[in-house]
Amino acid sequence: MSSSPLAPGQRIGIAGAGVLGRLLAWHLSRLAHDVSVFDPADAPLPAFDGRGAAGFTAAGMLSPLAELDAAEPDVAGRGWHSIPRWAAVSAELGRRVQPAPHMARLGSLMVAHGPDLGAARRVLARLDQPMPGQPAWALPKPLGATALAELEPGLHGSSGPLHAWWLPGEGHLDTVAMMQALHDDAAAVRWQWRMPVARVEPGALHLADGTVHRFDLVIDARGTGARPALPVRGVRGEVVWLHAPGLGLQRPVRLLHPRHRVYIVPRPGERVLVGASELETEDRSPMSLRTAVELMAAAHSVIPALAEARILRLDTNLRPALPDNRPEVQVRDGLVRLNGLYRHGWLLAPSVVDDALAQMGCPPLPVDDTPSPDRIM
Template identity: 55%
Template structure:
């Protein structure tokens, strides 16, 4: 089925991943997006993929998600490893696990969470309790906190670098920037004020912008970008907090991203003083060296969620839709894309031969 014309609505993570794979499969791909340029803007309106911290945490996400999400997530970690290896651009990726930390006063909350994270499933990955000495060996920069667990095999990825690489390394793709798609039908993409564009296949991956075709809502996420030379953190860290699940993710040797899971709101206004103070205070309580960090950016964005917070995809002749990845976009995208491409017959596998080992 090589050589088909394919129109993709949305240049977020799903759109870029699909375009990259379909172009390598020999299809003629056009991607439509209202953004004026491919790079990040950090203004609250960019693709949510740019704003994400990049944690790939199928085990930790069992707190709020289904076994299906976890299974897709474990598959995606393996797919990301292959995808990153096949990109010419250097994209940071590490799979050395993550940490879950709790202060002494939050032990009860931690035990309830751990019960959710240890399902009675054959071969399931389970949290490993750490002594203060073991924690200090893994992450010397962290405070010797009361309770700590290693979540093995979890990973993280540099989301900005990956978004840029997938776009720039998609051969022959036509990127139609500044074009807002209002409607899709089998083989047809309708852009504001223009006649419909005709394709063999149309793919809808607009996320929150696809509300006219799906019961999707926006869920707010906030992050603080901190610059700290030689911070020393090697893996993502989650802290159990009375109001949030606060996380700290190393992006590079001198850049950290601090955030919380989600806020049930479609508000795109800037980060509030209260949120910023709570996030940074929680992170500082486990990472004392942050008192010398410089605040580089406060970022906010919306993640697309369906009523059950589960991802959904549909395929009919000439039309594919994927939406509702919620806060699991980077965790789920590769596996969902691979499933859709195989089910539609558009590509045999996510990682094309000759692109990754």
């Protein structure tokens, strides 16, 4: 497909109503295209059964620096591209959808217990040089006990002081609210639920019931459902939802540990998500007792007040990953494929969408280029 502008009024069919499908549908409908989205889910809201869109299960961390622990610099570069796009999208949605989807850019924290300081320093060694797209001011900053207490009073070790580092410029968002808002603010889109797409070809979506829908352009954003057209695999993610009244946590926290990658992310409504980044399995079964205990024990070890939190949900799902664990955009006449968000889905989505839009000859997502509010700290 050439980069000549895509004329308004094109009939566009999107396979998949995950974060990529919804973000594209929302934006393309605002550009006056006639958009239809097909998805096997029963409705736009999550079922939390391990088989819906992976974007609902994700914690929504926008952490380019922290992702360098287990990702290449290009992933971080895409993340720095995406954060101001999410800020602009969130602001746009907030003008028309209530309640507005929550997004915050207050930085994030990495913490380690004293015995794990060596492992933490090995991680931080990957983060102390600016990467492509990274603002010069966005480097990890060590925090003493007093500074940490001022930033997040509830964060302290259960068995001694924590080592802590503040990562400015990072953020997080409420994934469930954002997914719902992207749907609700795209009233012109034809949302076709309970309609799984079995095969995609240029200009046509073949549904599982045998019907064929033809369009000027089709977009395949099905994640693991894109097999066998793409060599995509599922990577299991697991999240514990907690209700923690009075906790007051404002920023995502990552516990640096020799064995675990555990994150703790605040959500509106006094909720907290605790999760682990990845498991190389396509098992969709419920969370095991061992995993639940390990996740909650790790979170409790750095936020003792979580001892009184109530367990709301144990959630699992599969994130789509390509062999190199990087996202991929394929554009040809009549067909666009986007896939491979892996465990960085919300961080990468606007960058991947902008890549596709550029190759389609469409304007990019809106951008909020105001300075990150945490720069003054």
